[in-house]
Amino acid sequence: MSEITERTPQAVSPAGGPSPGSAPSPLGRVLGVLARQREATVFIVAVVLLLYFGIKYNSTFVSQTNLSNLLSETAAPIIVIAIGEVFLLICGEIDLSAGFVFTFAPFLMHYLIDFYGWPAWPAIIVALLFGVVVGWFNGFLTVTMGLPSFITTLGTGFILLGLTLTTSHAYPANIPASTVGIGRWLGAGVWSQFIIAIILTVIFYLVLNRTRWGLYTIATGGNALGAREAGIKTGRIKYGNFMLTSTLGALVGLQTAWYTNTIDPSAGGYQPMFYAVTAAVIGGTAMLGGQGTIIGAFLGGIVLATLINGLNVAGISANPLDIVFGAAILLSMIANVRLARLRAAGRN
Amino acid sequence: MSAEPTPTPDPPAGPVTDAQGDVLRVEHISKRFGAVRALHDVNLHLGQGEVLGLLGDNGAGKSTLIKIICGFQPASSGKIFLEGQEVTFKSVDQARAAGIDCVYQDLALINELTVYHNMFLNRERTRWRLLANRSMKRTAKEQLDRIGVNIPSVDAEVAKLSGGQRQAIAVARAVTSNAKVLLLDEPLAAMGAKEGAMILELVKDLKQQGQVSIIMIMHNYGQALEVCDRINLLQHGEITFDKLVKDTSVQELNDIVIEEYRRALQERQQAS
Numbered sequence: 001m002s003e004i005t006e007r008t009p010q011a012v013s014p015a016g017g018p019s020p021g022s023a024p025s026p027l028g029r030v031l032g033v034l035a036r037q038r039e040a041t042v043f044i045v046a047v048v049l050l051l052y053f054g055i056k057y058n059s060t061f062v063s064q065t066n067l068s069n070l071l072s073e074t075a076a077p078i079i080v081i082a083i084g085e086v087f088l089l090i091c092g093e094i095d096l097s098a099g100f101v102f103t104f105a106p107f108l109m110h111y112l113i114d115f116y117g118w119p120a121w122p123a124i125i126v127a128l129l130f131g132v133v134v135g136w137f138n139g140f141l142t143v144t145m146g147l148p149s150f151i152t153t154l155g156t157g158f159i160l161l162g163l164t165l166t167t168s169h170a171y172p173a174n175i176p177a178s179t180v181g182i183g184r185w186l187g188a189g190v191w192s193q194f195i196i197a198i199i200l201t202v203i204f205y206l207v208l209n210r211t212r213w214g215l216y217t218i219a220t221g222g223n224a225l226g227a228r229e230a231g232i233k234t235g236r237i238k239y240g241n242f243m244l245t246s247t248l249g250a251l252v253g254l255q256t257a258w259y260t261n262t263i264d265p266s267a268g269g270y271q272p273m274f275y276a277v278t279a280a281v282i283g284g285t286a287m288l289g290g291q292g293t294i295i296g297a298f299l300g301g302i303v304l305a306t307l308i309n310g311l312n313v314a315g316i317s318a319n320p321l322d323i324v325f326g327a328a329i330l331l332s333m334i335a336n337v338r339l340a341r342l343r344a345a346g347r348n
Numbered sequence: 349m350s351a352e353p354t355p356t357p358d359p360p361a362g363p364v365t366d367a368q369g370d371v372l373r374v375e376h377i378s379k380r381f382g383a384v385r386a387l388h389d390v391n392l393h394l395g396q397g398e399v400l401g402l403l404g405d406n407g408a409g410k411s412t413l414i415k416i417i418c419g420f421q422p423a424s425s426g427k428i429f430l431e432g433q434e435v436t437f438k439s440v441d442q443a444r445a446a447g448i449d450c451v452y453q454d455l456a457l458i459n460e461l462t463v464y465h466n467m468f469l470n471r472e473r474t475r476w477r478l479l480a481n482r483s484m485k486r487t488a489k490e491q492l493d494r495i496g497v498n499i500p501s502v503d504a505e506v507a508k509l510s511g512g513q514r515q516a517i518a519v520a521r522a523v524t525s526n527a528k529v530l531l532l533d534e535p536l537a538a539m540g541a542k543e544g545a546m547i548l549e550l551v552k553d554l555k556q557q558g559q560v561s562i563i564m565i566m567h568n569y570g571q572a573l574e575v576c577d578r579i580n581l582l583q584h585g586e587i588t589f590d591k592l593v594k595d596t597s598v599q600e601l602n603d604i605v606i607e608e609y610r611r612a613l614q615e616r617q618q619a620s
Contacts (some may be wrong), residue, residue, distance in 0.1 A: 203595075210481075213477060215479065216470075218460050219458040221457050222458045222459055226452075227469075228440075229450070229452050229454075231441040290459070291460055292457070
């Protein structure tokens with residue numbers, strides 16, 4: 001994990017805060033690593049949780065069925081939506097509607113195939129493109145019309161939910177038979193979702209850290225006016241990231257439909273979206289704009305899924321889970337803010 | 349400013365450089381923001397290798413003029429000539445491509461990015477669509493060394509640098525983009541004497557190298573006279589003063605400003 005952010009702490013400005021000098025103690029060194037590597041905290045938490053459940057509930061937790069449940073069914077959807085949310089959070093926006101694109105996309109595929117006689121692939125592609133369109137609309141309302149994205153996506157989320165319930169009469173539908181083969185690769189296969197989540201994580205890690213798009217996303221969130229003065233089209237960046245997030249929402253919706261072998265109007269919604277934002281935040285993405293990490297969101301997704309799955313395996317009631325999540329969000333946010341200050345002070 | 353002045357078609361007469369040597373000419377630029385007249389029939393020229401100091405009261409239109417020249421916003425009317433060719437810029441990118449670059453008051457630096465990413469912002473080098481970080485890092489370091497800017501590491505996040513270092517990075521970024529005309533919007537604002545001296549030194553070095561012509565917005569007359577070749581004064585959206593530095597003095601500039609205050613005071617008293 002060491003090459004992730006490539007931060008050099010030696011550049012200390014006179015404006016920096018008081019830096020406690022002296023030789024670093026082991027504890028100080030650990031704090032130093034935590035301060036420099038945004039992802040370090042969540043990495044340690046993920047490892048500790050996996051070890052805890054792995055050792056304590058060895059046979060059940062480490063079984064292939066359980067691990068694939070944990071990683072493919074629970075973690076992967078969180079991770080994939082979180083990737084989009086990280087990009088949006090970095091450029092200072094959020095998408096509350098991604099989970100409702102999740103809900104509607106498989107229905108759209110089902111309508112096109114079963115009511116309009118479309119072949120499988122075009123229907124799948126149009127279902128994904130629907131995500132692009134919703135993202136464009138979110139971008140239009142937020143960037144062009146100037147609404148706060150919290151409100152924009154709250155509105156579009158409700159509209160999408162209503163659209164799903166109206167068109168489906170709130171009844172689940174069967175997976176169109178023609179998509180079952182494709183679905184095995186994209187979602188229904190035991191490891192498909194998790195493998196795709198890993199591939200997307202790697203791709204978007206590169207996009208964020210090694211491409212202009214990523215750089216401009218950070219610039220847009222870090223200093224929007226400055227970015228515009230440098231000639232960066234910040235509006236276009238935001239449009240693009242809204243479109244990315246909605247499309248990932250649509251993808252996860254299709255995958256989940258294949259995995260659960262049903263198209264369910266109660267799937268998706270706010271929960272996967274809020275889990276995704278939670279994963280992003282405990283992974284080290286501050287909602288302050290300009291900062292965020294894809295690897296952190298991936299690990300955050302693993303942490304959430306391990307807790308959800310682990311407590312289940314342990315036979316502990318899932319009721320207190322939300323208390324844990326809430327506390328985790330608050331603690332990691334406090335850590336983010338504090339560590340950011342340490343970083344700013346150039347402490348090593 | 350009670351009577352509407354008659355617009356003069358030519359730049360104000362004065363001991364100015366000859367038109368042939370001009371890299372930039374701005375003719376009859378006006379800018380309105382709704383009912384507000386920000387600039388009125390501004391004429392300005394900039395000789396090759398010249399450093400022009402643009403002085404004026406707060407709200408006189410200095411930043412507006414700069415932002416028009418560098419393509420950040422359009423003028424309501426008027427023309428801009430770069431090396432004799434008329435140019436119209438629809439964006440900062442176009443102006444930069446033509447060789448006009450601007451360092452804004454807010455520096456347009458991204459705190460969260462490294463020094464070298466900031467220096468290459470919006471003109472990054474890529475290889476197979478991925479950022480060529482190593483190459484950018486090397487070049488940024490070379491360029492900073494060449495113009496004599498001392499930064500602990502080009503890998504550092506800009507947030508960790510001091511005000512003077514940040515200003516220097518912003519200037520270096522503009523210079524190294526092969527700008528022919530460099531616009532500096534109050535490069536010495538909010539800077540201590542030591543840091544300010546570093547920037548003045550940098551401008552002097554650039555002047556000596558002679559590759560770039562500079563328009564600087566300034567407030568401090570002493571500093572302006574030290575580093576500039578010529579001074580233009582912008583008052584209420586019009587250029588009212590154009591003299592070579594050797595033909596003017598801090599005293600004269602001060603007198604003009606004091607006169608302006610006196611008139612403003614009189615107008616207030618008459619109004620009440």
